Amino acid sequence: MPPTLxxxxxxxxxxxxxxxxxxxxxxxxxxTAVSTTILALLLGVPAGYAFSRARFRAQRVVSLWTLxxxxxxxxxxxxxxxxxxxxxxxxDTRIGLVIIxxxxxLSLVIWMMRAFFDGVPRSLEEAAYIDGAGIATAFVKIxxxxxxxxxxxxxxxxxxxxxxxxFYSLLLTxxxxxxxxxxxxxxxxxxxxxxxxxxxxxxxxxxxxxALSVVVRKYIVRGLTAGAVKG
Amino acid sequence: xSRITRRRFLKSTIVAAGVSAAGVRPSRPHAQTGKxxxxxxxxxSQVAHAYAVGLLDxxxxxxxxxxxxVEIDQMxxxxxxxxxxxxxxxxSGAYDxxxxxxxxSGRWIGAGWAEPLNPFIDDARLTDxxxxxxxxFVAGAMAPFKRGDTIYALPWLSDSTVVGYRTDLFEKxxxxxxxxxxxxxxxxxxKMHTRQTAAFVTEDNLHWIxxxxxLSYGGGFFANPPGDLTPTFDTPxxxxxxxxxxxxxxxxxxxxxIKLDPSVAQAIMHQGKxxxxxxxxxxxxxxxDTKKTTLADQMAFTHTPxxxxxxxxxxxxxxxxxxxxxxxxxxAWEFIKWAAGKDQMLWSALNKGHLACTRxxxxxxxxxxxxxxxxxxxxxxxxxxxxxxxxxxxxxxxTVPQFPPVGDRVIIAMTAIAxxxxxxxxxxxxxxxxxxxxxxxxxxxxxxRG
Numbered sequence: 213m214p215p216t217l218x219x220x221x222x223x224x225x226x227x228x229x230x231x232x233x234x235x236x237x238x239x240x241x242x243x244t245a246v247s248t249t250i251l252a253l254l255l256g257v258p259a260g261y262a263f264s265r266a267r268f269r270a271q272r273v274v275s276l277w278t279l280x281x282x283x284x285x286x287x288x289x290x291x292x293x294x295x296x297x298x299x300x301x302x303x304d305t306r307i308g309l310v311i312i313x314x315x316x317x318l319s320l321v322i323w324m325m326r327a328f329f330d331g332v333p334r335s336l337e338e339a340a341y342i343d344g345a346g347i348a349t350a351f352v353k354i355x356x357x358x359x360x361x362x363x364x365x366x367x368x369x370x371x372x373x374x375x376x377x378x379f380y381s382l383l384l385t386x387x388x389x390x391x392x393x394x395x396x397x398x399x400x401x402x403x404x405x406x407x408x409x410x411x412x413x414x415x416x417x418x419x420x421x422x423a424l425s426v427v428v429r430k431y432i433v434r435g436l437t438a439g440a441v442k443g
Numbered sequence: 444x445s446r447i448t449r450r451r452f453l454k455s456t457i458v459a460a461g462v463s464a465a466g467v468r469p470s471r472p473h474a475q476t477g478k479x480x481x482x483x484x485x486x487x488s489q490v491a492h493a494y495a496v497g498l499l500d501x502x503x504x505x506x507x508x509x510x511x512x513v514e515i516d517q518m519x520x521x522x523x524x525x526x527x528x529x530x531x532x533x534x535s536g537a538y539d540x541x542x543x544x545x546x547x548s549g550r551w552i553g554a555g556w557a558e559p560l561n562p563f564i565d566d567a568r569l570t571d572x573x574x575x576x577x578x579x580f581v582a583g584a585m586a587p588f589k590r591g592d593t594i595y596a597l598p599w600l601s602d603s604t605v606v607g608y609r610t611d612l613f614e615k616x617x618x619x620x621x622x623x624x625x626x627x628x629x630x631x632x633x634k635m636h637t638r639q640t641a642a643f644v645t646e647d648n649l650h651w652i653x654x655x656x657x658l659s660y661g662g663g664f665f666a667n668p669p670g671d672l673t674p675t676f677d678t679p680x681x682x683x684x685x686x687x688x689x690x691x692x693x694x695x696x697x698x699x700x701i702k703l704d705p706s707v708a709q710a711i712m713h714q715g716k717x718x719x720x721x722x723x724x725x726x727x728x729x730x731x732d733t734k735k736t737t738l739a740d741q742m743a744f745t746h747t748p749x750x751x752x753x754x755x756x757x758x759x760x761x762x763x764x765x766x767x768x769x770x771x772x773x774x775a776w777e778f779i780k781w782a783a784g785k786d787q788m789l790w791s792a793l794n795k796g797h798l799a800c801t802r803x804x805x806x807x808x809x810x811x812x813x814x815x816x817x818x819x820x821x822x823x824x825x826x827x828x829x830x831x832x833x834x835x836x837x838x839x840x841x842t843v844p845q846f847p848p849v850g851d852r853v854i855i856a857m858t859a860i861a862x863x864x865x866x867x868x869x870x871x872x873x874x875x876x877x878x879x880x881x882x883x884x885x886x887x888x889x890x891x892r893g
Contacts, residue, residue, distance in 0.1 A: 291529075294529060294533060295533060298533055298535055303535075303537070304537075382522060382525065382526070383525075383529065386486075386516060386526070386537060387514065387516045394522065397518075397519045397521065397522055398491055398517065398518045398519045398522060399491075399519070400491070400519035400520070400521070400704075401490075401491045401492060401493075401519070402490045402491060402492040402520055402600075402725065403492065403493065403705065403725050403726055403729065404705055404706035404709060404726070404729060405704055405705075405706040407706065
């Protein structure tokens with residue numbers, strides 16, 4: 213039965229997915245990626261601002277230290293994390309995945325946001341200080357709005373890294389907290405692969421990312437080119 | 444009065460907790476109702492497979508009968524390999540019943556991660572021996588899971604290598620029946636192969652396919668497994684086998700024929716783009732799926748060809764075992780008895796197309812025989828014959844603990860040779876060297892060659 217160019221399209225594979233456990237894995241991906249992004253921004257953006265503006269001893273060492281989690285391939289941390297998680301009862305939990313993603317994404321947020329804050333002129337905040345603003349006010353009302361394109365870029369990168377993670381989800385989940393990238397592999401049955409479901413699931417995994425990218429694309433472009441030309 | 448030290452405080456806290464836990468521990472109220480494990484929750488890991496789907500279909504009846512709640516976690520084979528290895532190595536008791544993966548059985552049993560099943564089988568309170576009928580499992584399927592008389596798993600899947608082929612194409616080329624030797628198959632392939640229709644197709648798990656040639660030409664992975672694991676990939680026999688096998692892949696397979704997963708290889712047969720397909724029965728049997736092909740009436744099945752040293756079809760077996768770290772071992776045994784039982788296996792063969800089963804009684808069943816006879820090919824008999832042949836002991840090389848990394852290296856070597864990246868001689872020499880390194884690193888004493 214050779215394949216033909218003209219065929220009857222079907223949504224049956226999507227219908228099958230909706231009725232399967234895949235929906236749960238998609239929900240797990242959404243919850244873990246969104247939670248990680250929010251938490252990483254909440255913790256990482258002020259830290260990035262601090263590294264950009266504050267002057268303290270060992271600043272260089274501390275900022276380098278934050279990058280250590282990204283200095284080795286993830287597999288190097290796999291077994292230790294599994295053993296620790298087993299003892300803490302965090303295997304196969306969403307919170308376990310969020311903690312792991314946060315561990316690896318926080319340094320990215322700190323370093324990216326630090327660079328964006330470096331691009332915001334200090335004189336604007338100094339003017340605010342003269343008008344009586346404190347550090348918090350200057351950060352929230354002056355620096356953060358000006359670094360908004362950077363914030364959007366950082367957010368989407370953080371989201372993507374968590375959303376697309378395969379390795380830690382494979383390692384640290386079983387059936388409850390399994391995320392979509394791992395669930396999709398389980399359509400590879402022993403006897404044959406369910407290509408229709410693989411294609412439908414891949415489309416469902418891509419859709420939120422594409423939608424998010426479209427929504428924030430102008431910020432991304434602005435964020436990526438911020439500071440490229442001085443003036 | 445002695446002072447309360449931190450250590451004494453901790454000790455008394457632990458004792459108190461233990462006493463109260465014992466005090467509140469529920470007795471077994473269900474023992475009198477004939478459901479001693481009622482309320483137990485079992486977690487099972489196994490590969491995504493039609494047999495597991497069959498278990499799920501009938502699980503409600505099992506749960507109703509025993510009161511055990513079962514969660515079957517089905518996953519793809521690569522995920523299963525990784526996950527089970529990690530769970531077992533870390534001593535996690537998260538899964539009570541697990542799939543004994545053939546090529547990992549040596550390591551897992553050797554490490555003491557699988558609970559011996561004999562105490563369960565021999566306990567009349569736990570097992571009706573006549574109903575379980577351990578002797579009904581074909582010896583070749585049971586062999587990898589036994590050490591002496593100790594049984595560590597009950598097999599539910601045994602994949603035997605066979606050939607599915609197009610009778611019309613072979614007849615057209617002058618072959619009334621499928622070639623019986625690899626030499627004859629090569630001759631036939633040279634005559635039949637065209638750009639439109641390849642002579643041969645197989646799947647990409649080449650450490651599973653290549654041994655059909657390797658052993659038949661008198662070669663082997665190791666000198667004398669399990670005692671002497673010196674790799675033997677640089678022998679003249681191994682080189683000849685590699686040359687014959689990689690020629691089939693390079694010259695007589697469809698484009699990309701080195702890297703085809705089983706479903707693509709099957710699709711190639713469905714579409715009439717190959718004349719024969721060599722693979723495990725569980726895969727090969729699908730080439731006659733009439734929903735996917737109009738060519739089913741041109742297909743038949745037979746044994747894999749012989750080589751100069753004989754016929755060595757391959758057999759991969761998977762079973763259920765109780766995780767040593769499980770806290771619900773008796774309930775886990777209850778599940779295994781049911782899942783690998785005669786009734787379930789027969790039902791699965793008849794309703795889920797599970798021919799690659801492991802019980803003689805199922806393969807001898809008249810309904811099964813009838814269902815799996817296609818144009819004169821009796822698939823159940825083919826499968827049974829391979830299991831019996833493999834039971835003679837030559838498959839032991841796949842269950843030595845060090846097989847998985849060596850097997851992976853074999854795939855790399857076959858791929859490199861078949862794709863023309865290296866010659867047969869250099870590829871096998873390099874394979875030999877790397878295999879020696881892998882084994883020595885694992886602490887295996889080998890007799891280095893040359």
